[in-house]
Amino acid sequence: MASSWGELDSHQGVEVLTTGGAYSLLTTANATSAATSQAARLGALVLSRYPSLTPEAVRGLLVHAAEWTPAMAAHFPTPREGSLKSKRYALLKRYGWGAPTEARVLASAAGDVTMIVEDEFRPFARSKSSISMRAMRLHTLPWPSDLLQDLENAPVRMRVTLSYSIEPNPSNRGWQGRYAYASHGLRFDVIRPTESLADFHKRLSNAAEGEERGVRTTSATDDRWFLGQARNSGSLHADIWSGHAVDLARCGVIAVYPVGGWWKQNNRRDRVSVPVRYALRVSLFTEVQADIHTPIASKIQVPVQIDT
Numbered sequence: 001m002a003s004s005w006g007e008l009d010s011h012q013g014v015e016v017l018t019t020g021g022a023y024s025l026l027t028t029a030n031a032t033s034a035a036t037s038q039a040a041r042l043g044a045l046v047l048s049r050y051p052s053l054t055p056e057a058v059r060g061l062l063v064h065a066a067e068w069t070p071a072m073a074a075h076f077p078t079p080r081e082g083s084l085k086s087k088r089y090a091l092l093k094r095y096g097w098g099a100p101t102e103a104r105v106l107a108s109a110a111g112d113v114t115m116i117v118e119d120e121f122r123p124f125a126r127s128k129s130s131i132s133m134r135a136m137r138l139h140t141l142p143w144p145s146d147l148l149q150d151l152e153n154a155p156v157r158m159r160v161t162l163s164y165s166i167e168p169n170p171s172n173r174g175w176q177g178r179y180a181y182a183s184h185g186l187r188f189d190v191i192r193p194t195e196s197l198a199d200f201h202k203r204l205s206n207a208a209e210g211e212e213r214g215v216r217t218t219s220a221t222d223d224r225w226f227l228g229q230a231r232n233s234g235s236l237h238a239d240i241w242s243g244h245a246v247d248l249a250r251c252g253v254i255a256v257y258p259v260g261g262w263w264k265q266n267n268r269r270d271r272v273s274v275p276v277r278y279a280l281r282v283s284l285f286t287e288v289q290a291d292i293h294t295p296i297a298s299k300i301q302v303p304v305q306i307d308t
Helices: 031-049 055-064 084-095 102-106 145-151 197-213 293-297
Strands: 016-019 026-029 113-121 124-126 131-133 135-140 155-164 185-190 236-244 253-259 276-286 304-307
Touching: 016 031, 026 031, 031 055, 031 102, 055 113, 055 155, 055 236, 055 276, 113 135, 135 197, 155 185, 185 197, 185 236, 185 276, 197 253, 253 276
Parallel strands: none
Antiparallel strands: 016 026, 113 276, 124 131, 135 253, 135 304, 155 236, 155 276, 185 253
């Protein structure tokens, strides 16, 4: 445990046994050294069972399968503690999304339904003087809307994880701005119950343009997301939507869309035709007994690319 800022009290009884160096055949590891080896083991087990998965998919799976332990959950903020989402973000910085177990990583828990997407697309287009966003991906969620409507106000949760790789900017300029280090960024969002596809597309285009300018969009955020806009750091984004089944029944489309990076900001025309690869996982959790697996089998659809 931490005794003071920057110091750590360790004990071999709670550390990971590993190989030693010149003076000892065995030793122990703790902190990030132990966590890295354990995560690498889980990744190796995933690739052993599912060798066709991409690195982005393996990375996303480890996060998607993570859960907070009871000790971690004891630090959950309550609505009385001020800004709930900022407290949640602080919790995420402390524990991440929790600890994945081998059982959850290698197989979905009983009663959980997960959509797995591995895809790529060319998000930018070249014009005469600049590079602009060209496309986004729309994926139809296979949840049976009629069954969700029948569940009415039953509580449901939808967990989303988006994982992708970026090309880092090797120059020193990479540390001078949010969009100077990563080649590009991807975001996800779900259509709202009363939103048309055209309005959904327009809202995401405005959100991407506003984010690049550092301007917060005027459209209200959905408070049913655990993190909301705070999820958009790095190149792995995850969030949990909690609400009523009848509301989720009208949210049947999820979009993956690009925001600018140094490919776009630096007008790198040699990167326009480079496809970006991503892995998307969406899971549905219900607290009531219902057969949602059978109707899903016939509803899996091919994603639609939208050109702008």
